[in-house]
Amino acid sequence: MQYAAEQAWYMPMGPAAAASSMESAVARVERLASESAVVVFSVSSCCMCHAVKRLFCGMGVHPTVHELDLDPRGRELERALARLVAGFGAFGSAAPVVPVVFIGGRLVGAMDRVMAAHINGSLVPLLKDAGALWL
Amino acid sequence: MVQGEESSWRMASAHDHERAAVHLNQAALPYHGGVQAHASAALPASFLDFQPAAAAAAYFGELEEALIHGAANAGGVGHHPGSMITSDMHSAKSAAAGYLAARPPTLEIFPSWPMRHQQQLHSGNSQQSVGSTTDSSSARNTMAQMELVSPGPASSIRPSPPSSSEQQPQQQRQEVMMVTTDDYSYKPAFAPPPATLAAAPSFQQQLQLPLHGGDHDKRKHGLARKDGKLVDSKTERRLAQNREAAKKSRLRKKAYVQNLETSRVRLQQMEQELQRARSQGTFLGGCSGSGDLSSGAAVFDMEYARWLDDDGKRLAELRGALQAHLVDGNLGLIVEECMRHYDELFGLKEELARSDVFHLLTGSWATPAERCFFWIGGFRPSDILKILIQQLDPLTEQQLMGIYGLKQSSEQAEEALAQGLQQLHQSLADTVAAGTLNEGAAVPNYMGLMAIALDKLASLEGFYQQADNLRKQTLHQMRRILTTRQAARCFLSIGEYYRRLRALSNLWASRPRENFIGTDSLSPTGTELQGLHHQPQQNQFSGF
Numbered sequence: 001m002q003y004a005a006e007q008a009w010y011m012p013m014g015p016a017a018a019a020s021s022m023e024s025a026v027a028r029v030e031r032l033a034s035e036s037a038v039v040v041f042s043v044s045s046c047c048m049c050h051a052v053k054r055l056f057c058g059m060g061v062h063p064t065v066h067e068l069d070l071d072p073r074g075r076e077l078e079r080a081l082a083r084l085v086a087g088f089g090a091f092g093s094a095a096p097v098v099p100v101v102f103i104g105g106r107l108v109g110a111m112d113r114v115m116a117a118h119i120n121g122s123l124v125p126l127l128k129d130a131g132a133l134w135l
Numbered sequence: 136m137v138q139g140e141e142s143s144w145r146m147a148s149a150h151d152h153e154r155a156a157v158h159l160n161q162a163a164l165p166y167h168g169g170v171q172a173h174a175s176a177a178l179p180a181s182f183l184d185f186q187p188a189a190a191a192a193a194y195f196g197e198l199e200e201a202l203i204h205g206a207a208n209a210g211g212v213g214h215h216p217g218s219m220i221t222s223d224m225h226s227a228k229s230a231a232a233g234y235l236a237a238r239p240p241t242l243e244i245f246p247s248w249p250m251r252h253q254q255q256l257h258s259g260n261s262q263q264s265v266g267s268t269t270d271s272s273s274a275r276n277t278m279a280q281m282e283l284v285s286p287g288p289a290s291s292i293r294p295s296p297p298s299s300s301e302q303q304p305q306q307q308r309q310e311v312m313m314v315t316t317d318d319y320s321y322k323p324a325f326a327p328p329p330a331t332l333a334a335a336p337s338f339q340q341q342l343q344l345p346l347h348g349g350d351h352d353k354r355k356h357g358l359a360r361k362d363g364k365l366v367d368s369k370t371e372r373r374l375a376q377n378r379e380a381a382k383k384s385r386l387r388k389k390a391y392v393q394n395l396e397t398s399r400v401r402l403q404q405m406e407q408e409l410q411r412a413r414s415q416g417t418f419l420g421g422c423s424g425s426g427d428l429s430s431g432a433a434v435f436d437m438e439y440a441r442w443l444d445d446d447g448k449r450l451a452e453l454r455g456a457l458q459a460h461l462v463d464g465n466l467g468l469i470v471e472e473c474m475r476h477y478d479e480l481f482g483l484k485e486e487l488a489r490s491d492v493f494h495l496l497t498g499s500w501a502t503p504a505e506r507c508f509f510w511i512g513g514f515r516p517s518d519i520l521k522i523l524i525q526q527l528d529p530l531t532e533q534q535l536m537g538i539y540g541l542k543q544s545s546e547q548a549e550e551a552l553a554q555g556l557q558q559l560h561q562s563l564a565d566t567v568a569a570g571t572l573n574e575g576a577a578v579p580n581y582m583g584l585m586a587i588a589l590d591k592l593a594s595l596e597g598f599y600q601q602a603d604n605l606r607k608q609t610l611h612q613m614r615r616i617l618t619t620r621q622a623a624r625c626f627l628s629i630g631e632y633y634r635r636l637r638a639l640s641n642l643w644a645s646r647p648r649e650n651f652i653g654t655d656s657l658s659p660t661g662t663e664l665q666g667l668h669h670q671p672q673q674n675q676f677s678g679f
C-alpha cells in the first residue's frame with residue numbers, strides 16, 4: 001500500500017503544489033484515480049476505510065491510499081467524492097463518504113458497492129483487468 | 136344501571152301483574168334490564184366478555200318472551216322466526232303486536248307481548264306463586280324451551296298442560312329441561328332465557344290457564360293437526376331447534392366479527408401512533424434484558440413476528456411445490472417470492488438500523504440458539520454457505536466452482552469487516568478511557584470525549600449495514616448460481632435450519648429447572664438468566 005507523496009502535510013508549497021491548486025477538486029480526484037490501478041480515498045481514523053484496506057490486502061492487492069484528513073485540500077476532495085458517489089445509492093445520508101474506491105481509473109463506489117462486487121464475483125476480474133492482481 | 140334494573144326486575148317479579156297492566160310497551164323494558172341484570176349476575180364472566188352479544192342477548196330475551204306468550208295463545212305452528220330476528224327490540228314488539236291484532240289467535244305464537252301478558256296476568260293473578268328466583272327462572276326456562284323447541288306449541292304444550300294441571304309444576308319443568316338443555320351451548324344467549332323467566336311460575340300457570348280454559352277449540356285444531364302428522368311434529372320440532380341454533384350461531388358470529396373489527400381498528404390506530412412516535416424520535420429506553428424497547432424496535436418486533444408467520448407459509452409452499460414436481464416456471468415464481476420475502480426482512484432491518492441499531496446488534500429479537508451464531512446482528516454468510524454446500528448435493532462442476540468462489544469471497548469480506556470492527560472497538564475503548572478514569576466525570580474535556588465516542592458509536596451503524604448488505608448479496612448470488620430447483624431446496628434448507636434453531640430455543644426455555652438454584656452461582660451474569668426467563672415471549676423469533 002503506497003501513500004501518495006502529495007498527501008504528506010510537511011511538503012512545502014512549491015510549484016507542484018501551486019499547479020495542483022488551480023485544478024478543480026473533481027479533476028484532481030479523477031487524476032489521482034487514474035494514477036494507479038487501485039485507488040482508495042480514505043480518512044485515517046475511519047474504521048470502515050480500515051476494513052476496505054484489509055479487504056484488498058487480504059486479496060493480495062496493494063491499493064494507493066489517499067488520506068483526506070491529511071491532505072490540505074481534503075475537504076474539497078471529500079465534497080467532490082460525495083457528488084460522485086451520490087448516485088450510487090449509499091446507505092443513508094448520515095453515512096460517511098469514505099471509503100471510495102477506484103479501480104483502473106473507474107469508480108467502483110463506496111464500501112457497499114465494493115462488497116457487492118466482490119460477492120457477485122465481478123471485483124476480481126476488474127482487478128485483473130487493471131493489472132492489480134495476477135493469477 | 137344494572138342495580139336499578141335488578142331492583143325493577145325484582146319488583147316486576149313480585150308485582151308483575153300490576154306493572155304490566157299499567158305499562159304496555161315499557162313492561163318489556165324492565166325485563167330486558169332484568170335480562171341483562173340476571174345475565175350479568177348469573178354469568179358475569181361470559182356475559183361481560185361478550186359485550187357485543189349483550190344486545191343480541193337482550194334481543195333474544197325479548198324473543199323468548201314473545202314466544203312464551205305466543206305459546207299461551209297458540210294452537211298453531213309459528214312461522215316467523217326470521218322476521219323476528221331481523222328487526223330490533225321495539226320494532227319486534229310492535230310487529231308482534233300488529234301481527235297479533237291482524238291474525239286469528241289460533242295460528243299465533245308471536246303475539247304482542249304486552250297484550251297477552253296483560254290478559255294472562257289478570258287471569259292468573261290469584262294463582263301467582265312467588266317462588267325463589269331460581270325456581271321461577273327454571274320454570275320460565277322450561278316454558279321458553281318448550282316454545283322454542285316446537286314451532287307447533289300445540290304438540291309440546293298439549294301433553295304438558297293436562298299433566299301440569301295434575302302434577303306439580305316442578306316435575307314438568309324437570310322433564311322439559313332434560314329435553315332442551317343441550318340445545319343451547321352458548322352461555323350468553325342462554326342467560327337471557329333463564330332471566331326472562333324471571334317472572335314467577337305464575338306465568339307458567341297463567342299460560343296454562345288459557346290453554347285449559349279458553350283455547351279448547353285451538354287445542355282441538357292443534358290435536359287434529361298433530362294426529363294427522365305425528366311424525367312431522369317431531370320433525371318440525373327438530374327443524375325449529377335447528378333454526379334456533381342456526382339463528383344463535385349467526386348472532387354469535389356477527390358479534391364476534393364486530394369484536395374483531397373494533398380490535399383491528401384499535402390495533403391499526405396503535406400502530407399508527409407507534410410510527411408517529413418513532414418518527415418523532417421518542418425513545419422509550421435503551422434495549423435491555425428487562426424488555427424496554429424503543430418504539431422503532433417494538434414496531435420491528437411486531438413486523439418480524441409477521442414476517443415469521445409468512446416465512447412458515449413460504450416454507451410450506453416450497454415443500455409442496457418441490458414434492459409436486461412443479462414445472463420450473465411455477466417453481467421459479469415461488470422461489471422469487473421467497474427471495475422477495477428475505478429482501479423484505481433486510482429492508483425492515485435497514486430501516487430500524489437508522490434509528491436503533493443496538494436492538495439489531497444485541498439480537499433481542501432473536502431466539503437464544505440463533506444468538507449463539509450471531510455475527511454483527513445476523514447470520515454469518517460463510518456459515519450458511521457451508522450448510523448449503525452439504526445440502527445441495529448434485530452440483531455441476533461450474534456450480535461447485537461458483538459456490539466455492541462465493542464462499543471464499545464472503546470469507547474475505549467477513550474478515551475485512553471483522554477487522555474494521557475490531558479497530559472500531561479499540562478506538563472506542565481508547566476514547567472512553569481517555570484521560571484519567573480515577574477522576575470520574577470531572578475530567579476537563581469530558582463532553583468532548585463523549586462527543587468523539589458518540590461519533591465512533593455512530594459508525595457502528597455503518598458496520599451493521601455493511602454486514603447486512605453482505606448477507607443479502609450472498610443470498611442473491613447463491614440464487615444466481617443455482618438452478619430453480621436447487622434454489623428452492625436452498626431456501627427450504629435455510630428456512631428449516633432456522634425453524635429448528637427456533638424450536639431448539641423453545642425446548643431450551645421449557646426444559647425443567649430443578650437445578651436452577653444450583654447453577655445460579657455458575658452462570659456468568661444474572662442478565663443471562665433473566666434473558667432465559669424472557670424466552671417464552673421471544674420463542675417465535677429467529678435470528679436471520
